[in-house]
Amino acid sequence: MSSSSSHFNSIFEGPPCKCGIPAPIRTSKTEANRGRRFLGCINYKQPSRSGCDFFFWIDPERDTQKELLEADNNDMRRKISILTKEVEEITRENEVLRKKNEKLTKRLWGSSSV
Numbered sequence: 001m002s003s004s005s006s007h008f009n010s011i012f013e014g015p016p017c018k019c020g021i022p023a024p025i026r027t028s029k030t031e032a033n034r035g036r037r038f039l040g041c042i043n044y045k046q047p048s049r050s051g052c053d054f055f056f057w058i059d060p061e062r063d064t065q066k067e068l069l070e071a072d073n074n075d076m077r078r079k080i081s082i083l084t085k086e087v088e089e090i091t092r093e094n095e096v097l098r099k100k101n102e103k104l105t106k107r108l109w110g111s112s113s114v
């Protein structure tokens with residue numbers, strides 16, 4: 001089938017390794033780097049063939065991703081604390097207005113009943 005062979009060729013998108021073969025994009029299956037994509041020699045760690053040590057991560061390190069998430073988290077936390085203070089202020093303001101409204105309502109009812 002021609003469609004399957006073209007799919008096979010599309011895997012080889014990386015630069016050639018020391019063997020002169022374009023390195024395929026692969027996905028790590030190890031616990032530490034699960035799902036992390038990398039370029040590696042097609043013959044790397046193949047006991048039957050002698051590959052080179054060409055190896056290149058495409059995706060950033062997990063720690064980097066974690067740091068980015070943490071930075072995002074801190075930013076969100078800061079925004080939440082600002083918003084919480086705003087809500088507190090509005091609640092306080094609302095309470096003052098509610099009391100004022102209560103007083104005015106009482107005065108209105110009091111004057112009308114006289």
Ligand SMILES: [Zn+2]
Nearest residue numbers: 017019041052
């Ligand atoms: Zn190689």
